[in-house]
Amino acid sequence: MFPAELPLLPAPAMLTLALALFCVGACGVLLRRNAIIVFACIEMMMNSANLAFVTMADVWGQAEGRLFVFFIIIVAAAEAAVGLGIVIALHRLHGSVDLDRASLMRG
Amino acid sequence: MSDFIPQGLPYLLQPTVLFQVLFGLLALGSALAVVTRRNPVAAVAWLVVHFVATAALYLLMNAQFLAMVQVLVYAGAIIVLFLFVIMLLQVDQQPSLGAESGAGRKVLVIAASLAFVGLFISMASCACRMGFDIPSSGVPASTRDTIQWLVRPLFEEHLVAFELSSILLVAAMAGVLVFTTRRQAVTAEPGDA
Amino acid sequence: MSGLSWLWLVPALPFVGFLLNGLLGRRLGRGMVRAVACGVMLAAALVTSFLVALPILGGNLGDPGEHGSVTVHDMNRDGVGDAAEIVLWQWIEAGAKQGQAPAGGGQFLSALSIPFGFHVDGLTVVMMLVITWIGFLIHVYASSYMWDDDGYWRFFAYLNLFVSMMLILVMGSSFVMMFVGWEGVGLCSYLLIGFYFKQEVPPTAGMKAFLVNRVGDFGFLLGMLLLMLTFGSLRYSELIPRVEAAGGYVGTNLALLTALLLFVGACGKSAQLPLHVWLPDAMAGPTPVSALIHAATMVTAGVYLVIRGNAIFQASPTASLVIAVVGVATALLAATIALVQNDLKKILAYSTVSQLGYMFLAVGTGAYVAGLFHLVTHAFFKALLFLGAGSVSHGLHGELDIRKMGGLKKVMPHTHRVMLVATLAIAGFPGLSGFFSKDEILASAVGSAFGPSVVWALWGAGILTAVLTSFYMFRLYFRTFSGEPRWSDGVHAHESPWLMLGPLYVLAFLSVVGGFLNLPHYITHTRFLEAVISPCLCHAGALLTEFHVPHGLLEAALVAAAVGAFALGLFLAWSWYAKGSETPQRLAERHSTIHGLLSGKWRIDEIYAALFVEPFRRLCDWASSFDRWVVDGLVELTGIGTTLAGEIFRHVSSGRVRTYALAVFIGAVGLTLWLMSGRGISQLLGYFTAAIG
Numbered sequence: 005m006f007p008a009e010l011p012l013l014p015a016p017a018m019l020t021l022a023l024a025l026f027c028v029g030a031c032g033v034l035l036r037r038n039a040i041i042v043f044a045c046i047e048m049m050m051n052s053a054n055l056a057f058v059t060m061a062d063v064w065g066q067a068e069g070r071l072f073v074f075f076i077i078i079v080a081a082a083e084a085a086v087g088l089g090i091v092i093a094l095h096r097l098h099g100s101v102d103l104d105r106a107s108l109m110r111g
Numbered sequence: 112m113s114d115f116i117p118q119g120l121p122y123l124l125q126p127t128v129l130f131q132v133l134f135g136l137l138a139l140g141s142a143l144a145v146v147t148r149r150n151p152v153a154a155v156a157w158l159v160v161h162f163v164a165t166a167a168l169y170l171l172m173n174a175q176f177l178a179m180v181q182v183l184v185y186a187g188a189i190i191v192l193f194l195f196v197i198m199l200l201q202v203d204q205q206p207s208l209g210a211e212s213g214a215g216r217k218v219l220v221i222a223a224s225l226a227f228v229g230l231f232i233s234m235a236s237c238a239c240r241m242g243f244d245i246p247s248s249g250v251p252a253s254t255r256d257t258i259q260w261l262v263r264p265l266f267e268e269h270l271v272a273f274e275l276s277s278i279l280l281v282a283a284m285a286g287v288l289v290f291t292t293r294r295q296a297v298t299a300e301p302g303d304a
Numbered sequence: 305m306s307g308l309s310w311l312w313l314v315p316a317l318p319f320v321g322f323l324l325n326g327l328l329g330r331r332l333g334r335g336m337v338r339a340v341a342c343g344v345m346l347a348a349a350l351v352t353s354f355l356v357a358l359p360i361l362g363g364n365l366g367d368p369g370e371h372g373s374v375t376v377h378d379m380n381r382d383g384v385g386d387a388a389e390i391v392l393w394q395w396i397e398a399g400a401k402q403g404q405a406p407a408g409g410g411q412f413l414s415a416l417s418i419p420f421g422f423h424v425d426g427l428t429v430v431m432m433l434v435i436t437w438i439g440f441l442i443h444v445y446a447s448s449y450m451w452d453d454d455g456y457w458r459f460f461a462y463l464n465l466f467v468s469m470m471l472i473l474v475m476g477s478s479f480v481m482m483f484v485g486w487e488g489v490g491l492c493s494y495l496l497i498g499f500y501f502k503q504e505v506p507p508t509a510g511m512k513a514f515l516v517n518r519v520g521d522f523g524f525l526l527g528m529l530l531l532m533l534t535f536g537s538l539r540y541s542e543l544i545p546r547v548e549a550a551g552g553y554v555g556t557n558l559a560l561l562t563a564l565l566l567f568v569g570a571c572g573k574s575a576q577l578p579l580h581v582w583l584p585d586a587m588a589g590p591t592p593v594s595a596l597i598h599a600a601t602m603v604t605a606g607v608y609l610v611i612r613g614n615a616i617f618q619a620s621p622t623a624s625l626v627i628a629v630v631g632v633a634t635a636l637l638a639a640t641i642a643l644v645q646n647d648l649k650k651i652l653a654y655s656t657v658s659q660l661g662y663m664f665l666a667v668g669t670g671a672y673v674a675g676l677f678h679l680v681t682h683a684f685f686k687a688l689l690f691l692g693a694g695s696v697s698h699g700l701h702g703e704l705d706i707r708k709m710g711g712l713k714k715v716m717p718h719t720h721r722v723m724l725v726a727t728l729a730i731a732g733f734p735g736l737s738g739f740f741s742k743d744e745i746l747a748s749a750v751g752s753a754f755g756p757s758v759v760w761a762l763w764g765a766g767i768l769t770a771v772l773t774s775f776y777m778f779r780l781y782f783r784t785f786s787g788e789p790r791w792s793d794g795v796h797a798h799e800s801p802w803l804m805l806g807p808l809y810v811l812a813f814l815s816v817v818g819g820f821l822n823l824p825h826y827i828t829h830t831r832f833l834e835a836v837i838s839p840c841l842c843h844a845g846a847l848l849t850e851f852h853v854p855h856g857l858l859e860a861a862l863v864a865a866a867v868g869a870f871a872l873g874l875f876l877a878w879s880w881y882a883k884g885s886e887t888p889q890r891l892a893e894r895h896s897t898i899h900g901l902l903s904g905k906w907r908i909d910e911i912y913a914a915l916f917v918e919p920f921r922r923l924c925d926w927a928s929s930f931d932r933w934v935v936d937g938l939v940e941l942t943g944i945g946t947t948l949a950g951e952i953f954r955h956v957s958s959g960r961v962r963t964y965a966l967a968v969f970i971g972a973v974g975l976t977l978w979l980m981s982g983r984g985i986s987q988l989l990g991y992f993t994a995a996i997g
Contacts (some may be wrong), residue, residue, distance in 0.1 A: 012172065013131045021135045027227040032146035034223040034966055040151050040197060040290050042962075044158050047189065048142055049164055055183075056173050067264050073177050074265070077184050078276045082283035084189045088196045089287035095200045107959030223966060230973045 018059040025052035039091045039101040043084065050080050131171050138164040156192045162186040176258055307355035308374045308388050313420050314356065314432065315471040318346040321464035326891045329457025338447040340346035345443045345467065349436035357429045360388065361836060377541045379425065379839050386839035387425035388539050389477050391603055395420035396480070416532075423477035426634050426836035430676060431474040431608060434683050438600050439467045441807035445691050446592035448803035454581075459499060459590065466492035470601050476607060479528050479538040482609070486524065486573065489602045490517050496597060497589040509585040516582040520572015524609075527565030531616070534558065540612070547615040548842050551690070554619045555846075563616055563623030566609060567630075574606030574660050577634045581909055587649040591694030594649060599656050599690050600683035607679050610667040611840065617667070618845025624668050625754055631664025632749075632765045637906060639772035643779075644892075644902045648693045648704045651780050655730065656686055658769060665766060670847025671748030673822065673834045678745055680833070681737035681818040685729040688811035693725040695800040695808065696784060700791060706780060711789035715797040718805045724814040727781045729815040731774040732870040737818030738925050742770060743866045744824060750862060753850035762861075767869050774873020782881040826859060970977060 025048060032045030054073045061069020091101055098105045141164060144157035162185040169178035265273055321344035359365055360583050365385040368378040376385035396418040413602050424432075443463065450459050466489055473485025490513075498510030532538055533554075535546045553559055570576070575583035597603070610617055610627065617624050635658045641656035659682050667674035697704050699716055713720045729738040749762040789798060799805075822833040841848060854862060880887050892899040901907065 011125045011128055013128055013135075018131075018135075018168075020266060021139065027231055028139070029144055030227060030969055031223055034962055034969065035220060036146065037962075038151060040193065041145070041148075041154050044145055044154060044193065047158070047185070048145060048161060051162065051185070054169065054177075055165060058169060058172055058177065062172060067260050068269075070174055070177060070261050071265055071269060073174075073178065074261075075272065075276060077180055078280065079237075081184055081189060084192055085287050086283050086288055088192055089291045091196060092200065092291050101200065102169050102203040103961050106961060223969070227973070230976060 005069075015063045019056055021058040022059065025055065037102050037104055039094060039103050040088075042089065042103065043087045046087070047080060047084065050076055058095050088110045127171055131168065134164045134167040134171070138168065151197050152194070155190060155197065158193070159186055159190050162190070176261055307359060308390065309372060310351065310355050310423070311388075311390050311424065311475070312392060313351050314348050314436070315468045315475060316771075317344045317351070318468035318471065320344060322461050323469060325457050325464060326461035329461055332457065334451065334456050337457045337460050341464055342440065342443045342447055342921070344464060345436065345440040348467070348471070349433075349440045352429075352432045352436045356424060357433060360424060360426060360429050377662050379541070379544060380843075381545075387423060387541070389421060389423045391419040391421035391477070393420050411799040418478055418480045418538060420481070421477040422475040422481075424475060425840050426838070427608075427611060427676065427840040428474055430680065430833065430836060432471060434680055435467060435470050435474065435601050437686050438683055438811070439470075439596060441810055442592050442596045442600075442687065442691065445595075445694075445807040448801055449694055450590060451593055453590075455499065459496075461731065462492055462495045462499070463593070463596070466496065466597060466602070470605075473605055477539055477541070479531065479540075479543075479613075482612070482731050483521075483524065485526065486569075486605065487521070488571075489597070489605065490514065490521070493517075493586070493602055496593040497586045499589055499593065503588075506588040509582075509588040513582040513586050516579050517572045520569045520579055520712040522568075523565045523572070524569025527562050527569060530558070530562045530565060534562070544615050544842070547619060548844060550619075555621070557971050559616070559620040560623050563613075563620045564626065566613060566616065566861055567623065567627055570606030570609045570664075571630070572606075573609075574603050574664070575634075575657050576606070576661065576664055577637065578908070580634060580638065580657050581912065584650055584653040584905070587647075587653050591649070591690055591697065594653070595687045595690035595694070598653070599686040603656065603660055604663070604679045604683070607663045607667060607675055609674055610664070611672045611837070614667070614672050614840070615842035615845060618670065618842055618847045621753065621846050624670065624847055625758070626668070628665050628668025628749070628752070628754075628762055629665075631661045631668050632762050632769070633661070634658070635661030635665065635769045635770075636765050637661075639769045639776065640902055641905050642776040643772060644863060644899060646705055646707055648696065648706055648709075648780065648784070649690070651706075651776060652689050654695060654779065655689075655773065656682075658773065659686065659730070662742060662766070662769070665762060666745040669749050669752035669754070669762065670845075670851050671752070672841055673831075673837060674741065674744040674748045676837055677822045677833050678741035680821060681729070681741040681815070684811055684818045685726045685738055685815040688722060688808060688815055691729065691804070691808055691811065692719055692726060695719045695804055696723075698800050698804070699797050700795055703792065703795065707782040708790050708792055709784045710787040711785070712790075712797060713785045716785075716799045718799060719808070722779065722805075722808040723785065725812040725815055727777045731777045731816075731873060732770060732866055734867055734870075735819070737815050737821075739821035739866070740824060743863060744822070746770070746866060747824075747854050747859065747862050748851075750858070751852045751854050753847050767865055770866060770869040771873045774870045775877050776873075778874050779881050780875030782877060786882055787884060803813070825853060825855075826863075863886070 029045045029049035029052060032048070033042050036042050036045065054076055057069050057073050057076070061067065094106055095101050138161055141157045141161040144156045145161060146155040148157060162181060166178040166181040166186065169175075169181060321340050324340050325332070330964045332340070343393050363384070363386075365376050365388055368376050368383075368385045370376075373390055375389045375391075377387045377389060378385055382424045394417065395614075396416065398416040424989055444461070446463065450456055453459060469488025471485070471493060473482055473489060476485060477480045479544070491975055493857070494510045494514040497513055498507040500506045528538060531543065535543050535550070537543050537546065547553065568579075572579045583598060583603065589598070617627070637947050638654040638657035638661060642651050642658065645651045645654060659678070663675045663678050663682070666672070666678060693704075696709070696712065696716065696719060699712070700709065719852065725736075730738040731735040732742050746766045749766055750759055752759055752762070756761075789797075820832075825831075843849070879885060904910070
């Protein structure tokens with residue numbers, strides 16, 4: 005599609021971008037109370053991992069790097085289904101998706 | 112093919128590099144938007160933008176298959192699932208559940224921020240020490256383009272993992288069915304029987 | 305000869321009775337239980353009489369040596385076989401085999417070999433006859449006396465087991481076998497004293513008997529171990545000749561210690577000072593048990609032990625003197641207590657202790673024949689007294705207080721008749737069995753090898769005891785049978801059935817004629833018992849060689865004194881109790897201190913409680929509080945520590961998902977930082993450069 009030997013950003017730049025995306029996602033997970041958005045942030049964190057995998061697959065010339073992205077997408081899909089199922093159950097239990105209200109396991 | 116690209120442009124103004132930077136910034140910005148939007152519908156909408164920008168990055172890195180899967184699975188299926196749940200639960204009409212302020216919350220925010228600043232700095236410094244001039248691998252882009260390069264190991268060395276992933280999907284589906292189905296026996300009044 | 309190979313049947317038959325009654329008794333029914341219990345006893349008595357007693361008492365054991373399974377020994381070394389030993393199987397074997405030289409040296413140190421076997425001689429046969437025949441009579445009596453008891457089969461199972469164990473005690477071929485029976489009868493005694501275990505007193509009394517006996521058993525065991533160390537064997541056929549042959553042994557401290565330790569065992573079993581306290585309490589058991597175990601057989605085991613080991617005791621005249629002194633002191637002390645008791649069975653119990661003291665006086669002075677003689681006659685009349693007392697309480701609905709009796713002469717003519725015979729016998733009415741045996745003991749005390757002052761002190765205490773015996777026995781008789789009835793309201797006194805009276809008459813007959821077993825020298829020189837147990841005695845021993853039987857005027861004076869003692873006691877009891885005199889009350893009020901001391905049994909139980917029970921209880925309290933505060937405290941400290949730790953750490957588990965997520969992230973970041981720093985970072989860089997380069 006594109007010319008084969010086009011200049012690209014160096015791998016560390018892409019890794020740094022992946023890291024930044026990971027941190028943003030992690031902050032969302034830690035700071036938001038809405039379970040749905042927390043899940044969205046988890047998806048973003050996985051996405052950043054995917055980006056790092058693709059980058060390093062090109063650096064090391066190994067197909068497994070990209071293959072893992074494929075598997076991670078599978079796991080992410082399953083996890084999203086389960087996670088959103090949990091959100092529904094949580095909502096049914098508490099009438100809200102506030103994670104702080106799901107504290108039955110408090111010691 | 113290469114005459115398609117104007118020669119002599121500075122590195123950053125090369126179209127592919129330019130697009131990478133642009134889509135990278137877009138991905139970052141949309142991610143920030145997902146975290147900061149109060150309305151879950153808006154957040155999920157920004158999530159779509161984020162996923163599409165990432166797919167574009169894959170495309171620029173000659174990972175066309177992954178880009179397509181990204182758009183189909185993430186931007187398609189998962190996002191639809193999110194929206195469906197939001198509508199089902201009508202969370203958008205509920206009071207905002209943003210990052211509220213409070214003594215404990217402040218501590219949490221500061222701790223999380225410090226942790227991630229530390230993480231970012233350390234990782235970035237590491238990346239800087241690697242240098243920005245890492246050459247790409249010896250595998251030519253033409254090879255990386257092909258779907259065979261990706262799929263042959265999938266069906267040869269990693270076939271078992273591939274098949275196991277299908278079991279994982281089925282198990283997840285069954286699990287979700289189990290704990291989202293209302294249990295009539297439990298919720299029903301004794302007098303109904 | 306061939307009869308002796310069936311020797312094992314004698315203890316086996318009651319044991320079979322025990323197994324049958326004990327295992328199947330509940331289903332057999334009372335009639336069957338009675339038939340089994342009395343049947344095995346009759347069979348054992350008949351086997352004893354015809355298969356065992358005839359050859360041995362007839363003196364036709366044959367020449368010394370092995371005759372089939374029976375080994376005939378010549379214990380007396382006069383060339384005539386006088387003891388038969390039969391080994392059933394080798395029981396305990398250890399050390400070097402026979403014939404091999406012992407590694408450690410020592411004169412008699414050889415392999416430890418204790419067979420499970422029996423040793424019968426005249427002494428054994430006399431004991432066996434007493435046990436089986438009196439046991440049979442008491443079984444017959446008890447089969448009627450216990451008829452209404454719920455534990456009928458249990459009672460006879462225990463009683464059969466007791467007879468079996470008692471037979472093993474007297475028949476065993478070694479001190480170890482004797483100890484087996486010794487412990488077996490102790491167990492049965494415990495079980496039978498506590499037979500009415502639903503009441504409060506009997507189980508406690510049983511435990512007391514068991515515990516006091518343990519003190520004695522401890523001494524017995526130590527004495528046995530000393531004998532084993534010194535002579536290398538505990539089999540009579542080996543041990544006794546070795547003791548007699550050991551030249552330098554006589555009079556040593558070792559001999560004294562061994563004899564005294566064995567005597568401690570005898571003291572426990574035979575209720576001698578200071579271990580006599582259990583026997584009066586043992587009266588909490590059923591009356592036939594008191595008659596069989598605590599009057600006729602088991603309590604005489606200590607006397608049997610001393611006679612059986614007379615060679616050991618004669619080796620230490622000091623120990624024998626101790627035995628005689630303890631015996632006469634016990635006799636006197638128990639007699640004084642018996643003067644003021646009001647419980648029919650308690651009086652008889654103290655009388656038993658007193659009479660046992662007589663027996664120990666006899667064996668202590670070397671008059672082993674007299675000791676055994678009194679053992680046998682005492683078994684007759686004391687069993688009769690207990691059974692008669694049982695008959696009285698049976699007729700009075702369980703009443704045992706002599707203050708609530710009186711006038712039973714007319715209501716219970718048969719019981720009255722036999723009780724009168726027994727009372728005359730024990731008090732020493734001339735011509736009856738008790739007169740001859742007691743007279744012989746007192747005469748032996750005078751004739752014994754100790755110095756004149758000791759001898760006359762022993763005799764004086766003995767004759768005083770005889771007066772007291774006569775007095776308290778007639779007091780019992782008059783209070784029970786003559787005078788006006790003082791029964792509780794609602795009591796309809798009645799005579800006992802013939803199944804109970806039959807054995808009483810048999811025992812009364814034996815009490816009358818028992819003296820003919822060993823008539824004194826001034827009547828005849830054909831003395832049956834002396835002839836029978838003479839081979840069992842060590843005639844070379846210090847006590848027997850210096851023994852002088854009183855003769856002539858001295859003998860006549862002694863007999864006159866004995867008759868006078870009987871008459872004095874009878875006269876006092878008659879004048880005070882037969883006519884309802886006020887004298888006893890006056891005396892009791894005037895000397896209330898002495899009266900209180902006597903009815904309080906000299907406060908010996910209280911002294912023991914203060915000396916042993918209380919310190920032990922305090923030790924237990926201390927141990928208990930140590931356990932409660934220190935041991936339990938440590939355990940509880942663990943619990944408190946865990947609770948405290950949980951109280952602290954439970955705040956970590958806040959239940960907030962995002963707090964957990966934060967912890968995970970902090971951990972991940974920390975891990976990453978560690979990897980990035982120092983070695984971690986150089987390693988990571990190494991990977992990168994290797995991958996790139």
